[in-house]
Amino acid sequence: MTMINVKVAAIEQVTPLVKHFTFVKEDGSSLPAFSGGSHVVVSIDIGGRVHRNPYSLMGSPMENEAYHISVRRQENSRGGSVFMHENVTVGMPLKITYPMNLFSLAKKGRKHILIAGGIGITPFMSQIADLKRMGANYELHYAFRSPEHGAFAAQLKESCGDHLHCYIDSNATRLDLQALLSDQPLGTHVYVCGPSAMVVATLETARNLGWPENHIHSEQFLSPPIGEPFKIQLARSNVEIQVSAEMSMLEAIEAAGVEADFLCRGGVCGRCELDVLETDGALLHNDHFLTDSEKASCKKIMPCVSRAKGERLVLDL
């Protein structure tokens, strides 16, 4: 995988839980342009173990001198977000992937409804730059816990004006999805990014109201969940690997020196998909990529976020 060498140019604490990082190319040259909604995967080395986490790019896609990401400190972190908050300092070199977009704007859309919850605002920051440049019709609905958690509310108010609608839990202002989605013109697309409950509620409301499936867009990167340890056998590499509680299957495979394909590492893109040759237990599918019937067939698994229970799991790798 082609990586870009960057260094941290600035770090800013934007809310009690969110830090904003600015990256520039280590050699001082320009970074690749990208499209609104893109993310990069950031590699960090924590005590010899490489963590790779996806983060949305927040800057304007037109600016290629620097990339901007924001990281929320996760309570049940396996270490990645805590490391970003506590150990990453200005000047530190990091490796990131080229930008990748799994949450792109529908360019043919007549109107765009963006729904963000908390840190889920990040992919919309770059999308808004694109929407404004294209002169598109859009609304941004941004929900957060309390005024101090509205990381980018002031900045967005300035750039979006009347297009921005904020909902603050502590002020008891709530987003009424039913009302919002039941009164939109034909050709409207809805995009949601935020906590799982919000994503599910948006998808269900839109579907129940009869929105076409290809007008509903969501992005929800998953962190590999912590779980019970288990063993895997890689048939072609002829090795057996122990997957510890805090490691993902993909990380365990990489740590064993076996090269595996990957891109988003968040259960979304499908690139790391592996064929299951044999299993005597249950596959714990955590990804958003495989269909329900594929999951039920026990023939495929996404090692970036999914796990297994049982004595034997043989993979085609």
Added chain:
Amino acid sequence: MALNFKKETFREDYTYSNSDAAIKRFPFPFPEDQYMYSVNIEPHTKGKQGSVCEFTFDIDEHYVAECIDKKITLEQDPGRYQALPHMMDAQWDFVELTMGALAQDYPEHFTLQKQGLIWTWENKPLGIKDTFTFGDTSTLAAEPFDYIGRQLQGDFVLLDHRDETLYADAGIVTSQADWSLAFNVGMSWREWHGPVPRATELGVMDRALKYLLNLQIGSPVRRLNWTMTVNPRLDTSPENYPHWGSDRNTVNAENIGDLVHLRVELQTLFRLPRSNAIVFSIRCYLINLKDIAIYPCWAKRLHRVQKTMHPDLIEYKGMTKFHPMMVDWLAKFDDGETLAIGTQPE
């Protein structure tokens, strides 16, 4: 190294020919004795010096003549260029990719100077020099994709990525192997691959689509495709079928070595950064059977590949009329020697 651009034609009197150097670097597509569809996609990384993959876009001795032929085709049928309105970001992405690559790889022929968004592009072989504002279509005499597409060898299709598939939403197509942009524009991946025999059943197209949806900025890929064409004609389009379809009837045992050409497409795919679209570039190379036979291992290989070709593919590639004659003509070069896997001429 400055290229020597040839004066030649791809229609009527067909004065096209390959120099010795062009024959030697021809992208021969058959590494094995038998041919079958596969997802033969590999990273488009820098190839050997002098090879067609040395640079991002290959410019060769046929460059000027091909651009002239493209201009004729576009004048006769402006519908060979199409771009749906939502593809404007992709058009500018394409300008940046192609001008940047040409200026970097062929500095003696092409230059690009940037002062912020004010760009000056000079194409010396075609005698073009223009200054424009990147992103502002009103500063160019044509749409950006049309403007630079005419200054490149080969065909280009811009694919929009939406609804988990790719749509052919813009194109400049003048050297196609019997497919029509006017017919395919706006179509999705599965729609435009519908006619390819056997590939759908093999699941090849679904696998290729899945791969391409994950194509990354900065990691282009390539593959070779091939067919056979009678006469060195670039524009073998369905629109102009009356002009070339009957050429197959002119092939006989005496002239087959001169008339029948192996037509190889170097297909490259690039993810475009601002639009998230994909460029599908189809660069066509033509070589007649006589020139292939200069290298014995190529003649032997081509004989074996053609002799074992599936009948559906013979029909699909339009070779039915002259296929047995071609196999006979190639047979005299094949002594049955075992060939190592690979495509090198020697």
